[in-house]
Amino acid sequence: MAVLADHSVLDDIARSGAEVITDAESLEFFAHDIMGRGADLRAVVRPDDKDQLAAAVAAATGQGLAVIPRGGGVSYTGGYTPSQPGAVLFDLGAMDRVLDINETDRTVTVEAGCSWAKLHETLAPLGLRTPYWGTLSGLKATVGGSMSQNAIFWGSGRYGTAAQNCHALEVVLADGSILKTGPQFTRPYGPDLSGIFLADTGALGIKATITMPLIPEAKAHGYASFIFETHQDVLGAVAEIERAGIATECFGFDPGLNAIRMKRDSLSSDAKALGTMMKKQDSVWKALKEGAKVVAAGRDFLDEAKFSLHVLTEGRIQAAADADLEAARTIAMAHGASETDNTIPKIIRANPFGPLNGMLGPEGQRWAPIHGLLPHSKVAGCYEAIEALFAQHREEMDQHGMFTGTLITAVGGAGTIIEPCIYWPDESYGVHAQSMDAAHYAKLPKPDANPAARAVAHRLKQALVDLFHQWGAVHYQIGRTYRYRESLTPEADSLLQSIKQTVDPHGLMNPGALGLER
Known part of the structure; x- marks a missing residue:
């Protein structure tokens, strides 16, 4: 009500x-x-x-x-x-306008409500893009939201997170004043005032405009996919590829998530993406050959995959992209991989901001991802602890028709993200219907409300949050979920509260976010 x-x-x-x-x-x-x-x-x-x-x-x-x-x-x-x-x-x-594109200074300024898809489409005719250029949910996800949440994916293997690719902000503070955080062509100038408002989940102010750097869009691309027998193998390969700085995106799926993708996706659902990919090839003959390879491969290769890994490279010339891809291939093979068809990275790159159909499971199940970013030295141990947690609750999960799948992603200069996803039968919300492709959503079964399964999902989510905290993981999308303030030293927490008091003395700006209550 x-x-x-x-x-x-x-x-x-x-x-x-x-x-x-x-x-x-x-x-x-x-x-x-x-x-x-x-x-x-x-x-x-x-x-x-x-x-x-x-x-x-x-x-x-x-x-x-x-x-x-x-x-x-x-x-x-x-x-x-x-x-x-x-x-x-x-x-x-x-507030979704692209306000200024400065080709001389290589900057772009947008309003906070501009989606990554709109920004990418606006810049594409100029042959430009931002270094980090959006999330997989970029059809809906906005630049302002991503700066508040510190999002990752496109370009993150080389350029890091959204917050690392911001020059300056205009932020509306709790009293309605508009704060400009710095010059629009570099960061920082003096103490990093922009950084204070980045990744804050809107707890310190509401972003109004964002200025980001621009780079030339890549002229050449490389794609490779591998399968691995164990989590140690795939995590070792991800770590070495990240340290080498050779991939713009490097991500993989555990056996559970591979199985979910096989159930949810089909080649026919990728028809639009396939067409886009073919159009982007530099000749009709090459387009036909690439399209034929994707059609022939389909997704059947995932039947044999235990763990899959997908690597994307780019460069100014094809030789550079190919050299980075060959280096990634050498690393993967040294960790016990076998190479398989590169259908998935090709299609995802050709349609980077597709419909958000992964927000529900293959039979309409609810979906909840919980992630942690860890240094490479800790990632395998944390992964094993997560597997042990699921094994501990397996009987209860089976009783409620629940299952899991895990995404693995490299973040340049930081480490590896482990993102276990929980699926359970339950009713969907209006936000699902609005965000997903209408035809896809209409075809999905619509489970009834399932409070019992939902309660288990929330308990598992909290258990994963606690487990990640114990392993010293850090998080994007902190929101009201992750234990951010508990990870701070008393001195750092005192500084955070002092900043909050200065910019929001009455605690009216998104109270509860970052753990900062009113």
């Missing part, structure tokens, strides 16, 4: 010019993220630009209302789902 709107309280917000939404259906929709539902909202505010955003925030906090930013809505860690009722959620979806 949504909080009833007090229109006398909301009048000042409406005078900002931003749209104020108070109908019960919308408030119910916006109260959910992928994992669950937060507390009841008082209103949803949809500003059209940074000035409306600033004025609306000032009006809301002036009334003592908590304010919460929402990007593309694909969070699963409680990033925008409040724990206390009565908050005003700011949907930045209308």
Whole structure:
């Protein structure tokens, strides 16, 4: 049940010019993220630009209302789902413009609600892109949300995370003032003021604009896929490939996730991506040959895979991309791999921002990923601890029709991400229907509400969060899920709280995010 709107309280917000939404259906929709539902909202505010955003925030906090930013809505860690009722959620979806492309200084400035897909499409005709250029959910995920959550994937093998690829921000603080964090062509200049607001899950301010560096889009690409017998082998290969700095993306699946992909995906569902891939080849003959190889390979090779690993390289010329790929191949083979068809990396790269159909399982099951980034020295031990945790709960999971699959990803200059995903039969939410391809969602079975299985899933999620904390893992998408403040020394935590007090003295900016309560 949504909080009833007090229109006398909301009048000042409406005078900002931003749209104020108070109908019960919308408030119910916006109260959910992928994992669950937060507390009841008082209103949803949809500003059209940074000035409306600033004025609306000032009006809301002036009334003592908590304010919460929402990007593309694909969070699963409680990033925008409040724990206390009565908050005003700011949907930045209308602030989606690419404001400036400076080809001389190689920078681009966007509004926070711009999706990675829109930015990529805008820059493509210029032969430019940002070094880190988006998440797999970039059809919906926004640049502002990714900077708040410190997202990874495209380009992360070489260029790191979203936050590492930002020059400057304009941030709306809790009092409605707009803070510019630095010059738009470099970072940092003096202490890193931009860094304070990056990866903050919106706890310190609402990002209005983001300026990022630009690089030339790669002219040449390489793709390879491998299969491994054990987790030690694949994790060893990922670590060595990351240290070598030769892959722009390096990711793999455990046997469980390979099986899930086999059930969920088919070659026919990749028809559009296949067409895109063929169009990107530099000749009709090469396009036909590449398309024929993908059709012939299909996905059958995954039947034999225990662990799979997919490596993507790029360069200014094909010889450079091929040399990096050959180096990755040598590393993989030294760790016991056998090479298989490279269908998956080719199709994913050809359609980098596809529909978010992985948000539900192959039979409509709910999905919850829980991840940790670890140094290479700890990753195998942590992986084994996760497997032991699942084995401990296997009987209960089987009773509820639950299963798991794990994603492995390299992050350049950091280490390896382990992301176990839990699947369980349960009802889906409006956010799933809105985010997924409509035809795909319509075909999926629609399980009934399953509170018992959901309770087990939430317990397993918390157990994984605790396990990662014990292993010293760090996290992206901190939200209200991961134990960030507990990982800080007392001195660092005191500094964090001092910054929060300075920029948000009344604790009204996304209270609870980062573990910072009101």
